[in-house]
Amino acid sequence: MTHLHNPRIKVFFFLLWCVFGSLLGSCSNSSSPSESEEAVPPTLYYYTWSDYVDSEIMAAFEASYGVRVVVDTFSSNEELLAKVQTGMTGYDVAVPSDFMAGIMGRLGLLAELDLSRIPHSQDLEPHLTHLPFDPTQKFAIPYLWGTVGIGYNAEIVTEVPTSWDVLWDPQYSGRISMLNDQREVFGLALRALGHSLNSRDPRIIQEAKKRLIQQKPLVKAYTSELYDHLLLSGDVVLAHGWGGPVARAMQEDSSIRYAIPQEGGTIWTDCLAVLASSQNKTLAMEFINYLLSDQVALQTSTRLLFASANRHVRHQLPAKIRDNIAVYPPDEVLSRMEWMEDVHEAIRDYDRAWTELKVH
Amino acid sequence: MIHLFSHSLPLSVKYLFWGASFFLLLFFFLPLLVVLGVSLASRGLYGGVEWIATLDNYRRLADPLMGIIFFRSLIFASLATIVCAVIGFPLAYMVARASPRWQLLLLTLVMIPFWTNFLVRTYAWILLLRADGLVNAFLIWFGIQSEPLSLLFTDFAVALGLIYGYLPFMVLPLIVAIERISPHLEEAAYDLYASVGAMFRHVVLPLSKPGFVAGGVLVFIPSLGAFITPYLLGGGQKMMIGTLIQQEFLVSRDWPFGSALSFALMGTALILWFLVSRTSFGKSLP
Numbered sequence: 001m002t003h004l005h006n007p008r009i010k011v012f013f014f015l016l017w018c019v020f021g022s023l024l025g026s027c028s029n030s031s032s033p034s035e036s037e038e039a040v041p042p043t044l045y046y047y048t049w050s051d052y053v054d055s056e057i058m059a060a061f062e063a064s065y066g067v068r069v070v071v072d073t074f075s076s077n078e079e080l081l082a083k084v085q086t087g088m089t090g091y092d093v094a095v096p097s098d099f100m101a102g103i104m105g106r107l108g109l110l111a112e113l114d115l116s117r118i119p120h121s122q123d124l125e126p127h128l129t130h131l132p133f134d135p136t137q138k139f140a141i142p143y144l145w146g147t148v149g150i151g152y153n154a155e156i157v158t159e160v161p162t163s164w165d166v167l168w169d170p171q172y173s174g175r176i177s178m179l180n181d182q183r184e185v186f187g188l189a190l191r192a193l194g195h196s197l198n199s200r201d202p203r204i205i206q207e208a209k210k211r212l213i214q215q216k217p218l219v220k221a222y223t224s225e226l227y228d229h230l231l232l233s234g235d236v237v238l239a240h241g242w243g244g245p246v247a248r249a250m251q252e253d254s255s256i257r258y259a260i261p262q263e264g265g266t267i268w269t270d271c272l273a274v275l276a277s278s279q280n281k282t283l284a285m286e287f288i289n290y291l292l293s294d295q296v297a298l299q300t301s302t303r304l305l306f307a308s309a310n311r312h313v314r315h316q317l318p319a320k321i322r323d324n325i326a327v328y329p330p331d332e333v334l335s336r337m338e339w340m341e342d343v344h345e346a347i348r349d350y351d352r353a354w355t356e357l358k359v360h
Numbered sequence: 361m362i363h364l365f366s367h368s369l370p371l372s373v374k375y376l377f378w379g380a381s382f383f384l385l386l387f388f389f390l391p392l393l394v395v396l397g398v399s400l401a402s403r404g405l406y407g408g409v410e411w412i413a414t415l416d417n418y419r420r421l422a423d424p425l426m427g428i429i430f431f432r433s434l435i436f437a438s439l440a441t442i443v444c445a446v447i448g449f450p451l452a453y454m455v456a457r458a459s460p461r462w463q464l465l466l467l468t469l470v471m472i473p474f475w476t477n478f479l480v481r482t483y484a485w486i487l488l489l490r491a492d493g494l495v496n497a498f499l500i501w502f503g504i505q506s507e508p509l510s511l512l513f514t515d516f517a518v519a520l521g522l523i524y525g526y527l528p529f530m531v532l533p534l535i536v537a538i539e540r541i542s543p544h545l546e547e548a549a550y551d552l553y554a555s556v557g558a559m560f561r562h563v564v565l566p567l568s569k570p571g572f573v574a575g576g577v578l579v580f581i582p583s584l585g586a587f588i589t590p591y592l593l594g595g596g597q598k599m600m601i602g603t604l605i606q607q608e609f610l611v612s613r614d615w616p617f618g619s620a621l622s623f624a625l626m627g628t629a630l631i632l633w634f635l636v637s638r639t640s641f642g643k644s645l646p
């Protein structure tokens with residue numbers, strides 16, 4: 001074993017240790033909640049979108065209920081489903097989007113809610129009650145909601161975009177970004193062609209694909225995370241995206257605007273739901289009620305610039321936020337919006353068409 | 361071949377062998393079997409895996425689209441490997457032949473990027489390459505370019521990201537290989553009137569071959585399956601095999617097809633490794 005004292009070998013092992021240390025370090029942030037617990041105060045495990053985490057609100061809940069909240073985050077509905085489907089995850093409350101709440105409900109992954117424990121479920125915006133994915137309001141309560149539209153730079157795009165067709169305008173070649181989301185991108189093309197964004201007919205999906213392939217040379221990037229930055233940096237002047245990030249970009253640059261085209265598009269809501277495997281369902285429902293309470297919901301919407309499902313929040317928000325169509329779409333727009341639904345087997349057609357789009 | 365059952369081998373080596381085998385079995389072959397199993401199953405209605413056996417997922421691989429995607433990924437991975445070798449060799453030679461004090465410093469510099477998350481480092485390239493980023497500001501300031509160049513979201517950015525990300529994996533094995541070459545061999549070459557070029561060509565490069573092979577595999581394989589780099593630096597424009605696998609698992613919820621793709625990727629890598637090891641080791645390897 002004398003060679004272990006060779007300084008070069010030592011250096012080598014030191015470096016090896018550095019590499020593995022850093023690799024392990026980057027893995028450890030997704031620690032599972034089922035790890036050792038002293039279990040003195042009851043603990044609530046909250047699984048949510050990374051940008052929804054607000055440590056101030058968590059601390060306030062912990063203080064007033066004498067509990068501990070452990071937060072873990074996901075970045076897509078599919079990630080949420082994959083993790084919850086593995087079984088005992090230990091999470092109590094999760095935040096699936098509309099269609100995913102429907103899927104999770106049908107798969108038996110969500111617990112039935114006791115609405116008497118969630119009095120604020122009576123305060124929902126009228127258009128957010130009895131939604132297609134949970135018509136009896138058994139499994140999920142809308143939390144935050146909004147639309148998908150076009151964020152644009154009004155200094156360069158001088159006419160307000162009234163149609164999705166503006167994203168096919170060669171004038172803006174190389175200055176357009178699209179969401180990197182197959183259902184949203186196809187949904188837009190389908191609406192532009194006058195179809196439902198939940199179309200399952202392969203011929204209609206092919207038609208939308210052709211339109212999108214025509215558009216591709218004009219597209220700078222397909223991104224779901226960077227479009228607000230790209231709008232601000234001037235890399236793009238038209239961005240297909242969610243209202244919230246565009247509204248946040250508006251606060252930094254007044255030439256950025258938001259438009260919802262005539263053809264209509266996606267309306268979405270992220271819902272609060274209790275997992276069927278939760279060990280602490282009562283506390284979970286109290287937590288949901290807390291998040292929906294007027295003050296907390298107001299604080300959340302002010303920070304994220306997503307509209308609150310609690311209808312009282314609208315009137316308490318500053319006019320600048322309330323009247324921003326990127327946050328609260330006008331009522332006449334709502335009738336043109338469509339909820340995204342699971343397309344079952346047709347997902348394969350979307351998948352194939354999306355792959356083809358990305359190969360061109 | 362090691363004669364495991366011969367009595368001449370110390371006991372500790374046998375334990376090491378069985379320990380390593382057990383480790384491989386538990387953490388490599390068993391998970392691989394699960395992937396194989398899933399690739400032969402069907403997609404559930406809402407995603408997930410239905411245990412109905414089918415070859416359908418492998419049939420879908422015959423799609424010419426898959427050919428294009430595999431080919432594109434192979435080109436990018438080959439390019440990244442070659443450029444890493446070309447940049448990595450002089451760097452590795454310098455580190456290997458430095459005095460011990462300098463060597464530690466240089467090695468640490470090679471390793472420092474590992475202390476930051478790969479994702480963060482890739483995001484940093486976005487800030488550097490975008491229209492109002494540092495690279496364009498620099499080009500315009502020096503009058504090389506009057507308009508900002510379109511650097512971000514291009515094939516160039518993807519290749520750059522891959523080379524940047526995996527360069528240390530080429531450099532480290534090369535350092536080890538070059539260190540093993542006795543400096544006396546180089547002196548002998550010079551004594552025999554070899555030029556610097558001839559010395560490298562006939563002495564250092566051939567003897568560094570194990571380093572190139574190890575480094576090549578360490579760069580090529582992750583580049584082939586990369587998905588963060590093509591997505592962030594390529595703007596999600598061009599589908600690569602890694603992006604496609606990620607899409608099947610996390611977007612389309614089609615685990616069986618994703619598993620079949622993973623197997624195809626692994627198969628491609630294995631075949632290439634077999635070809636490379638054949639040509640580079642001759643008959644010295646099984």
